[in-house]
Amino acid sequence: xxxxxxPAIEVKKPGESLRISCQVSGDTSTVNRIAWVRQMAGKGxxxxxxxxxxxxxxxxxxxxxxxVTVSADRSLMTAHLQWTSLKVADTAVYFCARQRQLTTVLxxxxxxxxxxxxxxxx
Amino acid sequence: SSELTQDxxxxxxxxxxxxxxxxxxSFERHHISWYQQKPRQAPVLVLYGKNNRxxxxxxxxxxxxxxNTASLTITGAQAEDEGDYFCNSRDxxxxxxxxGGGTRLTVL
Numbered sequence: 001x002x003x004x005x006x007p008a009i010e011v012k013k014p015g016e017s018l019r020i021s022c023q024v025s026g027d028t029s030t031v032n033r034i035a036w037v038r039q040m041a042g043k044g045x046x047x048x049x050x051x052x053x054x055x056x057x058x059x060x061x062x063x064x065x066x067x068v069t070v071s072a073d074r075s076l077m078t079a080h081l082q083w084t085s086l087k088v089a090d091t092a093v094y095f096c097a098r099q100r101q102l103t104t105v106l107x108x109x110x111x112x113x114x115x116x117x118x119x120x121x122x
Numbered sequence: 123s124s125e126l127t128q129d130x131x132x133x134x135x136x137x138x139x140x141x142x143x144x145x146x147x148s149f150e151r152h153h154i155s156w157y158q159q160k161p162r163q164a165p166v167l168v169l170y171g172k173n174n175r176x177x178x179x180x181x182x183x184x185x186x187x188x189x190n191t192a193s194l195t196i197t198g199a200q201a202e203d204e205g206d207y208f209c210n211s212r213d214x215x216x217x218x219x220x221x222g223g224g225t226r227l228t229v230l
Contacts, residue, residue, distance in 0.1 A: 035219070037165075037221075044206075044208060044221060044222075044223050044224040045157070045159075045165060045208050045210075045221040045224070046221060047210070047218065047219040047220060047221060050219075059217065059218065060218075061218050061219075061220070062218065095164055095165070097165075099219075102170070102171065103153075105151060105153050105212070106153040106155075106170065106171050107153075107155070107212065107219060108155035108167060108170040108171075108210070109155070109157075109165075109167060109210070110167045110170075110176055112164040112165055112166070113164065114164055115164055
């Protein structure tokens with residue numbers, strides 16, 4: 001069984017930087033890719049991007065390209081989501097999830113972290 | 123705006139059958155997955171591919187695909203099925219994943 005651990009909450013001011021983590025525990029051999037998903041208050045899910053824990057390769061949604069950085073530390077089995085200059089509009093819940101690829105066309109996210117609430121306020 | 127379109131809300135009487143649809147994807151080519159989310163909780167995978175249920179997902183959940191429309195059917199809806207349902211598939215470029223806007227299911 002796989003667990004994904006995220007900090008519960010982060011509170012920052014506009015313009016500050018932030019890096020949130022997603023630590024993988026349990027059967028880590030089954031985790032190759034970690035996806036990040038945003039959910040703004042009262043809104044739907046948005047796939048932001050994915051990082052390969054084995055080779056640190058990344059793919060970003062066009063909506064988030066250049067806005068955030070996803071990265072991985074293979075030795076710690078931890079994925080990161082990073083901002084260099086936060087905006088109030090970045091206030092949201094951010095989930096990490098194990099992204100699996102069953103075939104060349106079938107992707108799904110079957111294990112989720114509890115989510116990190118990021119609050120950006122002056 | 124999402125490339126995948128879902129009806130904002132659907133309701134079903136307890137024990138009846140309800141279909142939640144997701145339109146706009148190339149689902150024969152880029153398969154779909156479905157997620158249930160309850161208030162203040164992380165999403166949960168309930169179905170992936172044409173009709174695969176992960177361990178723990180009730181067998182009353184099933185899926186189907188017809189052209190650019192995918193459906194999640196709940197046969198004999200239970201009170202615990204209330205929540206938001208999101209579809210997910212690859213976008214038109216094939217390089218990224220995208221979610222539908224979500225459907226809020228109410229069990230009456």
